[in-house]
Amino acid sequence: MSRPIDGHLARKRFGQNFLVDQNIIRKIIAAIAVKPGEPIVEIGPGLGALTAPLINAAGHLHVVEIDRDLIARLKEKYSAEQITIHEGDALKFDFGTLTQNAAGALKVVGNLPYNISTPLLFHLADYAAGVKEMTFMLQREVVDRMVADPDEEAYGRLGVMLQYRFHMAKLFDVPPGAFHPAPKVTSAIVRLIPKAASELDCRDEALLAKIVTAAFGQRRKTLRNTLKGILDDAGFTTLGINPGARGETLSLADFVRIANFCAVPA
Numbered sequence: 001m002s003r004p005i006d007g008h009l010a011r012k013r014f015g016q017n018f019l020v021d022q023n024i025i026r027k028i029i030a031a032i033a034v035k036p037g038e039p040i041v042e043i044g045p046g047l048g049a050l051t052a053p054l055i056n057a058a059g060h061l062h063v064v065e066i067d068r069d070l071i072a073r074l075k076e077k078y079s080a081e082q083i084t085i086h087e088g089d090a091l092k093f094d095f096g097t098l099t100q101n102a103a104g105a106l107k108v109v110g111n112l113p114y115n116i117s118t119p120l121l122f123h124l125a126d127y128a129a130g131v132k133e134m135t136f137m138l139q140r141e142v143v144d145r146m147v148a149d150p151d152e153e154a155y156g157r158l159g160v161m162l163q164y165r166f167h168m169a170k171l172f173d174v175p176p177g178a179f180h181p182a183p184k185v186t187s188a189i190v191r192l193i194p195k196a197a198s199e200l201d202c203r204d205e206a207l208l209a210k211i212v213t214a215a216f217g218q219r220r221k222t223l224r225n226t227l228k229g230i231l232d233d234a235g236f237t238t239l240g241i242n243p244g245a246r247g248e249t250l251s252l253a254d255f256v257r258i259a260n261f262c263a264v265p266a
């Protein structure tokens with residue numbers, strides 16, 4: 001078991017690895033670049049490594065935290081003018097309560113608990129229209145998958161589905177030694193900027209998700225096999241897509257073309 005930090009024993013089940021490297025903390029705060037009065041929410045404030053400088057910069061911060069002990073500390077440390085604490089699971093949190101008052105300007109940030117990072121990204125995608133920008137710390141391997149291009153090993157469902165909703169960029173790596181306790185893997189900071197409504201050109205997103213899931217479900221198989229029942233040979237010909245190719249060769253635009261082709265006409 002690792003030693004306590006600030007009298008708190010890190011809880012594994014809540015993915016608790018606390019940032020302790022002041023240089024990295026400064027770099028993350030600079031990347032977030034929050035301005036006074038900007039609406040901003042931090043997911044998983046923990047012991048407050050990012051919370052304190054974010055409150056200093058923004059004046060007020062919303063936080064979503066699941067650990068009651070950490071919530072009690074935050075309540076002691078900060079006034080209601082400085083912080084609004086939303087107690088509970090970020091996966092179930094209705095971010096609409098924040099986006100509805102933010103006029104598309106909400107910033108979302110966090111050193112995310114790695115055990116829930118993928119479902120949390122998909123949960124947040126539902127609120128993208130009200131968000132200006134998201135800056136997260138994630139496992140580097142997950143960030144690599146998010147920003148991967150076709151034919152790269154890391155390219156797959158996660159990347160395609162998030163790239164449909166967001167412009168994304170990896171900013172910098174963070175080594176395990178920047179945390180207590182140190183995780184086993186390297187982390188990275190990633191920025192997500194929601195795409196404008198005019199860029200979201202898929203008529204049926206649920207169908208897009210179904211097609212992408214099928215195409216990457218069995219990576220070694222050809223599209224003719226993985227998309228059986230969704231797209232027939234005539235469809236492949238019309239779209240100019242080789243049915244003998246594999247899913248990993250298709251771009252996001254190709255997947256959107258397939259979905260729009262298969263979608264029931266409006």
Ligand code: SAM
Pocket residue numbers: 014015016017018019020043044045046047048049050064065066067070088089090091110111112113114116
């Ligand atoms: N932000 C702090 C830092 O950088 O030192 C803590 C980061 S730690 C990796 C993840 C934080 O998310 C912890 O405070 C943990 O209690 C919280 N957390 C874990 N699961 C959560 C969930 N489902 N909803 C909200 N917060 C959660």
